[in-house]
Amino acid sequence: MRIEPSGVVMIGVCEIQTPKCRAKEPSAITAVWTLPGRSQVNVCRECMEEMVRAGEWEMLQSRITPHVDVAVLNQDSKIVLMIEVKKRPYYDEDLLGFAVRVHRNLIVHSGIPSQVFFMLALFPSPFYLWSPESALIPTARPDFMVNCEAEMLHRRKMIAEEPSEAHSITEEVIADWIRDILSHPPDRNSQGMDWLHNSGLLERITNGTVVRELEP
Ligand SMILES: [Zn+2]
Incomplete structure (x- = not known):
């Protein structure tokens, strides 16, 4: 039901x-x-x-739509990928456990729309990805882990400092990264990008639009 x-x-x-x-x-x-x-x-x-x-x-999507840091909308303006951006905690060595807790809290407190890939980006790395099936299960572990530290730190350097809000720079880096994936989809053999294909995510976000700070 x-x-x-x-x-x-x-x-x-x-x-x-x-x-x-x-x-x-x-x-x-x-x-x-x-x-x-x-x-x-x-x-x-x-x-x-x-x-x-x-x-x-x-x-289903909760009536109080969660705040989404970065999202990809498909051509029908439905969310297909939602990305929660957090700084990697320096105090917690169990990053996977941390990620599972953040995902769980999100489900319990605001809900995640159904049929949506959920990514938790612990900037600069790792990023965790839940498939739409597991994204709705509060205790589910992520299906994929993405190591992208060098890429993210490089991209972070390329974006000019905005002294006001460190968090929004991080979100912009990730939004840019996804935009680049959409405009130049890496092929299956690209190093470190197999998760994008194996998860089915690339197929779902193709022709999508990247948005930031989505509010209901
Ligand atoms: Zn009860």
């Missing part, structure tokens, strides 16, 4: 009550709409995740 999170958090009793339920007594819950009937179900986060993980629920 397809659901659409309302983004509204309230206090109440969870109607799903899986074994992991956190709201058998009045507690923080959220309302989701089940589609196509649009009936309301009040559910705690743990049960919502359980239902998605079990394949019972499939999440």
Whole structure:
């Protein structure tokens, strides 16, 4: 069944009550709409995740669309790739674990549209890519890891300093990188670019448009 999170958090009793339920007594819950009937179900986060993980629920784009740092839209203006840009944490050696947590929090707190590739760019490297199937599963590990440190640092140098906002430079570097991929798609044998083909991402973003700071 397809659901659409309302983004509204309230206090109440969870109607799903899986074994992991956190709201058998009045507690923080959220309302989701089940589609196509649009009936309301009040559910705690743990049960919502359980239902998605079990394949019972499939999440459509949440009504409160998440902020997207960099995205590729297809010709119908639908998001096909969403990129969350973060600086690589220097304090955390378990980058994969960090990436899984960031992805999970994004799903739990704002949702990820369905049928979208999700990339977490820990600038300058590594970048993690979830396929559309795993992008919706809160606990899923990324399907691909992209090592691109030399490329990103080179591109970062080429872009003039804007002293105001370091974060937006990083986003611009990544947006430029994707634009270049779209205008000159690397072939399958290009070194370090096999993930682009093997994931199916290149095919999905072909003829797409790169946008930044997408807001609903
Ligand atoms: Zn529950």
